[in-house]
Amino acid sequence: MRVISHGEVLESDPCFAEEVKNHSGQPIDLCYHCQKCASGCLPMGVVGGITPNQLLRMISLGLKDQVIKSPAIWICTACETCGARCPNGISIAAVMDAVREMAYTENITVKGDSALTFHRLFLGDLKSRGRISESFLMAKYKLKTLQLFNDMDLGVKLLIRGKLPLIPKGIKGKIKVRNMFDRSEEKMRIKHRDPCEGRQAR
């Protein structure tokens, strides 16, 4: 299937809308574009250039590439204003989580946006000890993104005020937490393996 947008012909994935509906459990089709979500969404609408209802429309049209490769999905802060105001009860935050999860499983990277890098480092730190060390996380992020000198002044201020402890805390149940990581990652891989399974005949 193809979709024509602004004179451009875009490839459409016929299974994408179903896949997002299944993963998020949300009735995307009920959206009638009243834009109550859009009026409450500053990060995505203003900075990201796509309002939540536009994103729902793109999903319905099967524009998988445009959605999961969009920088806007990483600008969404999950503030949940959109869903709280939706007259049709669509939790758009759950839809956002579903598309971000797909982007993550498919190893999509967005040029110039380091949100995914941050989230990966966060989960890595959590997996290793069962808790986050904010000091370690900030340092790792700055190293990884080569922004060592950004926020240096803030880092010093935090350190002086005793807010960046240098010895990270771990928990006794960290093996259990690691097992939870492995189990959930495996489940996620299975879930995202073949969205069109059983539907090819249609």
Added chain:
Amino acid sequence: MKLAYYPGCSLEATAREYDQSSRAVCRELGIELKELDDWNCCGSSSAHNLNHLLAAGLSARNIALAQREGMDITVPCAACFARLRKADHLLKQGGEMKKELEEMVEFKYTGQVGIISLLEAVVERAGIDLISKKVKKPLKNLKVVCYYGCLMVRPPEVRGFDRVENPVMLDRLMECLGADVRPWSHKTECCGASLSLTRVEVVEGLVARLTGAAREAGAEAMVTMCPLCQSNLEMRQKGPGKMPSFYFTEMLGLALGLPDTPEWLGRHINNPAGLINKTVNSDK
């Protein structure tokens, strides 16, 4: 009254004063806090952004720990509170998800553990009456706006906290402490949350809108209840004349005359000393 206390990772680092003030205020109000033994990180935004099952599992483990101890959980951090409530909501709904979480965490969910924010513990369990009797130094002439942020109130069906567009619980508390609480329009707007490191310019823009709206309402300070809101307000405000912001527990510390309050306030990036001196000295 005894509650399991879930501080969360921020309260061990950038929000240390929130941890210290929460413990001290609860002690003063007769709420016994027992730190949840061996609690793990809730996964925050990162877990639910990348793996919703892991996000629910991490909080389910904490619920399992509290269940074993037979206590309700109280949470100062809005993000941790939101994640715990979300996992509890999924477990309550039952079905496949509940089964999966029970297997993952190796426990049997009873639904007996209540999860409340620290603000609710203070306002509803200790009570406004008790607090008003204990106020030693009313926060006279301190003009504030109460900033609730996102995660304490949304989504309403999961949080069940106060009113979603115009919550008033913190306003009532601050009035009881004697502050001049200003009505304003940005109580539940987003501060930019975890974009603080990855998209600084977005957070700076959102914070500027918040402080602008607070000034327009005639406030001199903002009162928060989320470590991320507080640190974004403190670290991502640009320009001179930065507006101070405080955790609500620090305001309680000031009004109840708790001796460690200056130490907590000393950890702020935007030094609030001028404003505090003015407030404290105004009733002399």
